[in-house]
Amino acid sequence: MQPAAASTERSTDIATTVVATMRQLGVLGLPRNYEIFYEALSGTNRELSLAVVSLSNRPTQDELDQIGRTFFAHNHGPGIVEHARDVIARELEEVASLLRSERSHIEKYGRILDETSSGLGNRSLLSQDLLQKIANAMTIATNSTIDHGRQIASTLSDKTAELESVKSKLEEYKRLADTDPLTKIWNRRAFDKEITKIYNSNKGILFNALILVDIDRFKDINDRYGHPVGDKIIQIIAEIFQTSIRGDMFVARTGGEEFALIIEGASEDATYEIAERIRALIEQTPFTSSQTGMNYGTVTVSMGICMASEAEGPEDLYTKADRALYRSKVSGRNRVTRHSAMAGRAGKSWLLYKQD
DSSP states (O other): OOHHHHHHHHHHHHHHHHHHHHHHHTOOOOHHHHHHHHHHHHTSOHHHHHHHHTSOSSOOHHHHHHHHHHHOHHHHHHHHHHHHHHHHHHHHHHHHHHHHHHHHHHHHHHHHHHHHHHHHHOGGGOOHHHHHHHHHHHHHHHHHHHHHHHHHHHHHHHHHHHHHHHHHHHHHHHHHHTBOTTTSSBOHHHHHHHHHHHTTSHHHHHSEEEEEEEETTHHHHHHHHOHHHHHHHHHHHHHHHHHHSOTTSEEEEOSSSEEEEEEESOOHHHHHHHHHHHHHHHHHSOOBOTTTOOBOOOOOEEEEEEEGGGSSSHHHHHHHHHHHHHHHHHTTSSOEEEGGGOSSOOOGGGGGGGGO
């Protein structure tokens, strides 16, 4: 059987299993539900698979949407934002109503003060009994105004807390939407925003570099050991990236086995040294199963570097770093190539490494 045909057959089998599983559990055939079960049953995300396994025999849509918000925030963003908008609109209307009530109460208190002032101004009518009545009325009005003010302040405090909760949820959604669920580092969405920011200032152009990384022969690893092992290798490599660079540097998983690092404040030589150090560290890292002790062999990566000052914009920077990465691939893999050191300029064939 040809590889392409085998891949198509596996995809068909998974799709059939997904539909059957959803029907068995009574899950609605919504696209977002299908995505959850497809990813879970294909085994590409172990944490997602465990979350689905832990569901009841008849999972509710709320339970499924909670999983979706955790692992596929990009698909649930409109719902989250719409809910937040409704909550904010409701809370603001209630705050406005409270302020109108407070204004009305203060105006009423003001009228009482005016009437009292008028009564006190007519000294010929003043008597001890009248003064006592005026004092009692003022005491009652003042205490009522103070109590009402305290109630308003307490309610406004509650509203502020509710709005802070909405703000926190929106910030959490933003974080999830920009985070790769498998590795917990930034994802392609976050990377696209970060690389664009480089060209917002001359400083960014002068002091930034892009490193693109691709795991060598990763398809062979998945075919030989299975996707769960491939996922574990991706997680280990992502952890190596995080622990090998400064905390203020940016690292993202931009594709299946592809990563990107944005290095700020380093020369081209220093950037090359960072890339070379990470490459060597990955090559020297033992990739073994903690459960079975199986050794999966040496895993290597290829890298391409381009300085921001060599490119005209974010797309050009990515393209040139990608060309340098392709040069590393065709030159034997497990190496780092600078775009500035390339003798020629790769043509359309630079995209071929995607098939590796």
